[in-house]
Structures are given as C-alpha cells and as structure tokens.
Amino acid sequence: MPVNLVQDGTPRPLLPAIASKYLGRKCLVLDLDETLVHSSLKPVPAPDYIVPVEIENNWHNFYVLKRPGVDNFLRKMGEIYEVVVFTASLSKYADPVLDKLDPGRTVAHRLFRESCFNHRGNYVKDLSQLGRPVGDTIILDNSPASYIFHPHNAVPVSSWFNDPHDTELTDLCPFLEDLTNAQDVRGVLNPFVQHA
Template identity: 65%
Template sequence: VYVLKRPYVDEFLQRMGEMFECVLFTASLSKYADPVTDLLDQCGIFRARLFRESCVFHQGCYVKDLSRLGRELHKTLILDNSPASYIFHPNNAVPVVSWFDDVDDAELLHLLPVFEELSKAENVYTHLDLLRGQ
C-alpha cells in the first residue's frame, strides 16, 4: 500500500492526540482503510478504528452516527470532508476541504488553532456556533 500524506498530517495527528481521544471513523472498507491507517498512524494516535460496517446506510450514503461512539455528544467532534457523512450530527462537524495532491496545502495547519480552542470547551456546540458566526 502506498500512501500520499496530506501536508502537516503528522503534526496535526500528533497534536490531536495530545488534546483529544481520537477515533478513526471512515466509510471505507476495513480491508483498505486498516493498512492505510497503519501507515498514517504509526504513533498510535487513534484509540479505535470504525469502518463502513459501523456506518448507517441512509439515503444512498454511509453516515457516521456519532451516537455509536458511546460518548457525550456535546463533547464530540467530527472532522470530515463530506457533509453527507455527518448528516445525523451536523452541529458536531468541523468541515475540512478535500485533498488530493496539493503539496502546498496548509488546511490542517490552519485548523490547529480551531481545535486548540475546541479542546477547552465544555460544550462544543457553543464554540462551533461562534466559529460559524451563529
């Protein structure tokens, strides 16, 4: 398996692991995503891995139902490039732009201060509403 890493992904994951309990939740099949995650997460940042079989098939899309994590939703975030993936929990979402191969991409670097603020929040909904200007 060959993995082209998004710029700053290693630094981003390291910092996320310091601030949060991180869980990989992907709509990909485990036979593909597990080896990719092994290469991506060599430091063991992800405490759990959830694959397509953990998603809910809803209106033609695989949706990540955050309630399946068994965590308090007002303290739970999802970082995802696909709004359809978090349609059940849009108020928990931090959207991220899709990435393919732009070596000058700095999206993850720009998101670090956002997550640093969110890590201090007792209620992520309040902070995310402020970030969205609501």
Template identity: 50%
Template sequence: MEPITTSTPSSTDYNLHSNVCFSIQEEKDISKVPTCDPIMSVDLKLHDHQSIKYKKKTKNLFVSILSCFGEDTCIQTPANDTLGSVVYDSNRVGASANDDFSNNTDAVVPDKYQVLLPPMMPITKGLKTLVIDLDETLVHAAFKPVPNPDVILEVEMDTGPLTFYVCKRPHLDEFLDYIHGKFEIVVFTASLAIYADKLLNIIDKKHVIQHRLFRDSCILYNGNYTKDLSVLGRDLKKTMIIDNSPHAYQFNPENAIPIGTWIKDRSDRQLIELIPLLDHLQKVTDVRTVLEERYSS
C-alpha cells in the first residue's frame, strides 16, 4: 500500500501561545541531543519544562510537536509554555484533598471552570466514553524515513516544512471498526493540534472519533502532561482512558486501561486484545470497579 502523503499550506507566525511551540536545543552537537527512538523519533517527550530556553538564532532547531513520557530521553519545553492555562488550584474539580501542591507551583491546567467536551450528541447518548491517546498508543511518527510508513505528513512551520513518517499500530483499523458506534470516542493527545488534527483527518476515514483534545487541554503537572478526566464533563463511572503513559492518567488511575508503548513491532496485537475487555465494560454500571480489580497491583 502506498503511503498517504499530505501537506499543509504555509502558516503565519506562531508564538508561545499558539498551537506551535518551538523548543530550541542549545547543544551544538546534535549527536548529544536525546531522542526517544534511534530513528530520530519526533516524539519529543516532555519532562522538566524549565530546561530549555527559547533562542531562535540557535543553530539546531527542534520543534516540540509531539509529547512523550520517557525516562530522561527527550527534549524539554520551557517554564512559560502555559498554552493559555492557569496555575493548578487545589480547589478545582478533580483535585484530591490529599494532593500536596506546595511543591507544584509550576503546574498549569486549563481554566478550572472549563468543561472540555460539549454535551453528548444524540448518536452517542447513553454510551460510555472511551478516551484514547494518539502517539505510541495508536501510531508512531518519526522525522527520518522509516520502512513502509502508512502516512507521510507535511506540516508547514514558519521556519519551513516538517515531514513526519507515521506508522499505524497493527490492527488499528480493525480496532476503530470495533469501537465505532459502541462508545463515545475522544482522542486526547498531548501533541499539538497542528500535527495531530491533520493526522486524525487521515487515519479516521470513517469518522469514528467524535471529539479531539490536544495539548492545550492537558495539565502540566510535575513536569508531565496529564489528562484530567474529571473536567471532560462526563460521568466518571462511564469513562475510561487507553494510554501508554501512566503519567497521562495519574489523576484517574481507576479509569485507566494501560497499553504498552508501540514503536515498530509489526506483530503487536494489543489493540485487538482489548476488545473482549471493552465489550464487557459496555455492560457494567461502573467501569472503575472492573478496571481497579483488573489492573491493581
């Protein structure tokens, strides 16, 4: 199958509060810059967001479009990358009374009064809500060419075009066919919309996904982008999240369906192996009771 190739029109200038955030690595030797994959993965995963300064004249430019949660393996974002969010408030919905915020003054979240999703559409009324991560859960993308990419995606930046070579996780299409009409589907990614929205337009040809949430809907908490399900505007008894990163669901672990990180294993079957579980979760009153029992250690 020939890969799908697409490009975007030229963009206007982007700044810190737009959908593109430039992370400029000051290291002159590119071989010393950590990446998430030997094939120059574009998963510029985010930890200590204070570690990078913005210097546009720096020789080596890395555009932080995707997000990852590896162990000291990724390029960082700056402390003022709030993307329109506000300081985490312990009184907001989703905060636990046991949370210690004294050392987390740099954590940022969407507006505490914001509900991220609109009311359920008639076609999803009565269905449970399935939240799904994108990168390393459904797809993997890289800067350099990889064997047999499913999508070659061009994103036009103000510094010039960036090309992403995207591979779909095995059985992704089969998985999307299964969940179609059985759940309200939300893709919630810590990647930026300029990349993720365009990619989803390609891989979701049957319009399985009802809602898309991007980095500006995440909470930057302890250096990690976190997805707080309590601000979706959905009943948590009927909401679950599939994500390869425990950091992403650290506020709602009882709603989580963990999945392994996918890079390039073409024999992977984890998506379709979730189908029996999802089939069962459709029928239960509270998904948390099932998931806590299944995944508690």
C-alpha cells in the first residue's frame, strides 16, 4: 500500500483535517457491502439501483439492494457523527453506489481498498491511520477481519443480503446515539459482547 509521508517522515492521515462543522463529534466508520447495501452482478428482482461499472474494458451492471432502514440511519448518524464510509471495494464501484445511496452527502469522507492494510490476505481498516482519536472512533462492519486491529472500537453487525424484514440498522440507532456521550468508546465496546 503506498503511504504518503509528511515532511517529518510520519504517515499522512487518511482523512483531511476535521472540518469545523464536525468539531466535537466522534467519527463513525461504516462498511458498505453487506452492511449498508448488497450488490450482485446477477439481476435481482426490484433492485434499488443498477450501477454500471467498467471492469477490464467491459461494462458490468451491479444490481444494488439497500438494507432496510439505511436512509434514515445515514440521516440520523450524519446529524451526530462525522461519518466515514470505509470499504474494501474499489472506488470505481463504490463511488457511484454511494452517489446514489447518499445524494445529500451525509457521508463526510469515503475511503476505498487502497486505504486498507493488507494483513494475511484480508483488507484491514486500520483506524489509527485515519487522523482521528482512536478513542473517539467507532467502526460498524459485518466482517470481524476488517477491524482485527481495533476490536474494542467495533460494533459488529450481521451480513445482510436481501432480508426485507431486517431491522438491525434501525435497532442500532439508540445505542449509537448513546455512544456519542462516551469518554472513550473502547470502554463501552467490549469485543466479546454482541451489541446488535
């Protein structure tokens, strides 16, 4: 993974300096696939979006389903957190999906595969590289391998594919609202307890 270095040789943070409207807020890092949406190259009945993506000079349609409650979840979280979508997917796929999922730009930042750390064949999201206090950073992800470096910062969620009766994002809202008051989220998020 290429690392940008600042003048003193330390790695440049993945995120820019915090904008004034987010000062005092914690950082909520959200996974994309199987957490907020599910995408398939095979046609599915009634997709929420069809996103064309060029892969090796060929265009492919991704059929995207939104997890139930995702619109309201993003709106609520965007009011109380600095929201970052951090996905192991490539930007040429994830960017157009996020353009459709988040037309109002609730998500402050987008990070893609090139920002992940390749650890034993897994794409790991290293929260210490974001440029935000780790004690103020929460990651919501369906893949425990993604947050193997920071289990105490994780809110595990189940993988979502197409269950129309899923309520996990809606159910998490009160918990995540309460978490904004924590001195250090790692004191609340025990990696051995399922919070969802």
